[in-house]
Amino acid sequence: MPLIELSLLLLLAIAVGGALVHWTPLPLPILLVVLGVVASFLPGLDGIEVDPELFLLLFIPPILFADAWTLPRRDFVRALKPVLLLALGLVVLTVLAVGYLMHWLIPAMPLAVAFTLGAIVSPTDAVATVATTQLLPLPARIVHIVNAESLLNDASGLVAFKLALAAAATGLFSSTTVAGDFVHLAGGGILVGVSVEWFGRELRQRLIRLHAGDPVLQTLLTVLIPYGAYLAAEALQVSGILAVVAAGLWASGQEAKGLSADARQHAREVWRMLSYVLNGVVFVLLGLQLRRMLTGVDHFAPLDLALYALALWLLLMVLRIAWVWTSAHLRFRLHWGWGGDASGPDPRRLLLVSWAAVRGSITLATALSIPTVIASGTPFPERDLVVFLAAATIILTLALNGLPLPWLIRKLALNSDDQPAHEEHAARAAIARAALAKVAVASRELDDPEDRAFAEQLLARYQGKLELLEGDPGHAQLRATHIALRRQLRLAAIGAERQRLHELHAADAINDETLRIIEEELDERELVSMISVDRG
Template identity: 40%
Template sequence: MEVISIVLFLLVAVVVSGAASRMLPLPIPTPLVQIVLGALIGLSTSYRVALDPELFLLLFLPPLLFLDGWRIPKDELLKDLTVVLELALGLVLLTVLGMGFVIHWVIPAMPLAVAFALAAVVSPTDPIAVSAIAARVPIPRRMMHILEGESLLNDASGLVCLRFAVAAALTGGFSATTAAANFVWVAGAGILIGVVVTVAVTRAKAWVSRRYGEETASQILVSLLIPFGSYLLAEHFHASGILAAVAAGVTMTFAEISRQAMAATRMRRNSVWDTVQFALNGIIFVLLGEQLPGVLAGAQQTVRITGHGNPLWLGAYIIAIVAGLAALRFVWVWVSLRLTLLRQRKDADAAVPRSPEWRLVAAMSLAGVRGAITLAGVLTLPLALDDGTPFPARDLAIFLAAGVIIASLVMASLLLPVLLNGLTLPPEPSSQAEEDAARVMAYEAAIREIEHAQHELAEAHGNADYYSAAGSRIMDLYRDRIESRSQGARVAAAARLQDRLERDLRLRGLKAERRAIVNSARERRIGSATAQKLIRELDLQEVRTRG
């Protein structure tokens, strides 16, 4: 009963945080509101969440990483793949090595392996927190794609580094040769298992659907189980479950393209996954807040680990770590973007500037906000060593990681909107021509299918004039669309404007229909079942119209 109450408290806090962050006059990011609400829960109730590291890792990370891999725009990622890899792999390794030695130097009482583990968990960034911060100041789309790609890959690379650091702490030794060989197996097998599981499950699901029909609820449940299955299978073979979940998500994109589910299934599945993502990310930050009172209560004891007596030293350590992370990221981002610009000048355009704008570098640096993955990773530190003794400086590492998360969120929420205001990136090639060509191709395919269908129906049922008239009305609609998309840019722009106007008018009409149905149901002129059916049809039309 206590566990159920805790879960309900957490979910209510997540719901309230979403509304509260929109009501506040200041642009305070939702994660900070969730941390505050979690702290209030921890202070006002007698319930305490005892987090099992392995259970926490299993419940939260696989679905979140799977969804990131599934939804990230693959083509946009490939455009800036070099920059993404430099940030997600090179910067992570630099952060783990550099900050590991810095943390151990600043806090000698923290063993080097534990310092590397802490550096590994603070290396991944959280684009969801960045999106929440930049909600009121639109972040440039290309920058957001880079941050999303970086986060997807550095989550995996950071957590793999954490795994090696924890293994070194548990065994008391580290071999670079063994670690390199182990990394090849851990990464390669993890990725392979994620791909194989996703392909096998989606093929089996498609075969069953073709033979026996598709059931929406079971399709959604299967998509929810894939990341957990990939993770558990990879961990069983001592591979990276994290990379397996990421690979499963990326593979899901291509598997779904070739084996499409029903439209109703896709719509409901997207809604379910949106809810899962919102709930899990929110619960992680609420849990961070809920743990803070206990962490702060033990600050006096935690600081003794470092050899000091004043808890203010913990704040100094957090500031030192945040400053080190910011400095490393700023230098790395500047170098990475400068190399990218130099490559562009050499390959294509001599008008490309030699050096990136400082505001762009600063914004990219501040956008490296730590969040859910950092908290999830630090909470997975073992409770004890192999010999049963407590894991060294575990509470200190959790305290410092929590401090880094909060400090990075506060800094970004204060400074990132200022830096993003008016910031523009180099213009991207327009995808409008590609979109228009795809629409024309689809319209032509629809016309061919309608022509074929009306001939078949006329031969089977007679009354050819009736089927010809019906088919002509539909085909004329498609021909008008083809004509508007196939002419010059000026005509196409006018057609797109007309499309927007028609869309707005359709939405207003649908709103009026819904209002009339609701009023009729309230006045008992139609039954509730009829009203629900009609409103659902209108909802589907509205979703389709909004695109």
């Protein structure tokens, strides 16, 4: 199928999935995979093949950059020790355990190929993890640990994959090269990512100083950062994935500095759309390719394939649960990076961290990147089976891990942390005091009665915000009611303006351009008026 038609069909599938998800109990990633499988029965869609290099380049950099960008750096640093234990220790354990078990279970699969499979399925995936947890009321620390782990373990998983792949293709393996390769790939990727992001931010700041701060231009340059980091890292033969993650983490909390309000709002909306669309494309493509993956292993009995897939999923879960619980208790006993309760690890939180182990796009792209032939010119041993088991792991983790998460959270009665809400509350009160002090000082220098009246009105507005945030609950509730009523009046007035505007347009009293200009202003005023009462 031509690329343009395929792209339009992918976007249509994402739109259909986004609409249907409100009427089904399925999370959006699983629903999109199902839609992809259904679409694969349409003429021209049964043989879709995706170039893994192109897949990685087009989709993964912006998605990982956006996920790393939104990960709070302070909380990431606080959770670094448990994250490193998961992203490094668990990956190594998984590669070894999966390799030996699958080689024992499937003797026709060489041990080096089994290690390759272990490296492919070892990393949890940031794309799938965020997509299945972002709307769930998980505690903030659990969200930070799971998301940070899925961002960092791509580096260790890909290093293990390259080493295992080299061993499977050449028959040569040297354990002494592991540490050197890891330092080269990971360390080089971090340096490249930070350098590219710094250069891009400096370029945008220079353009702003030269009065070229157009929001569209600034957003475009931001979108180019992850692609630049990935391509630069790959050109230098270091980890492009980790370069993108490092660029996103370095940009977190700094990208908005120096930008205008229009540029920040524009960037947020563009990145929101990009993340939604690209995440959706990943899962629809997975569904489109499942039928083709099954044809490559049709010489195996269906029951055997199901047994292999379930055994692999079960092993991954046993390893993860054991590692999470053991490492948490050791950190608590040794007082090493422990950030939980003083009484010890909470079994409910450990269960959630253990269960949030979804695989996704990185696993798929890595599996598809396995060469069809090895150095000797012979076919890669059991390549189709490895690709099938990787795809089956994605499906099983989405279904058996992602799908029960809402039920599991309700069953454990573990609500989200209130620390972010407290921080936001305190921050709003602090900035309101700063505004009060500034306006109070400036108002003393005003001579015009109208200007002083406006300053007093502004002071009263900020004082009202403080009453809502820190005042007596009864008075705060009464003021919130008054604010809600005033908001309804403003919205009613804006609605009347919009209705009259469209009447003028229908009567040809104004043209389309005038309609768009005025309606954009009305939309902005409506959005401001619809800010929730608790935000003043």
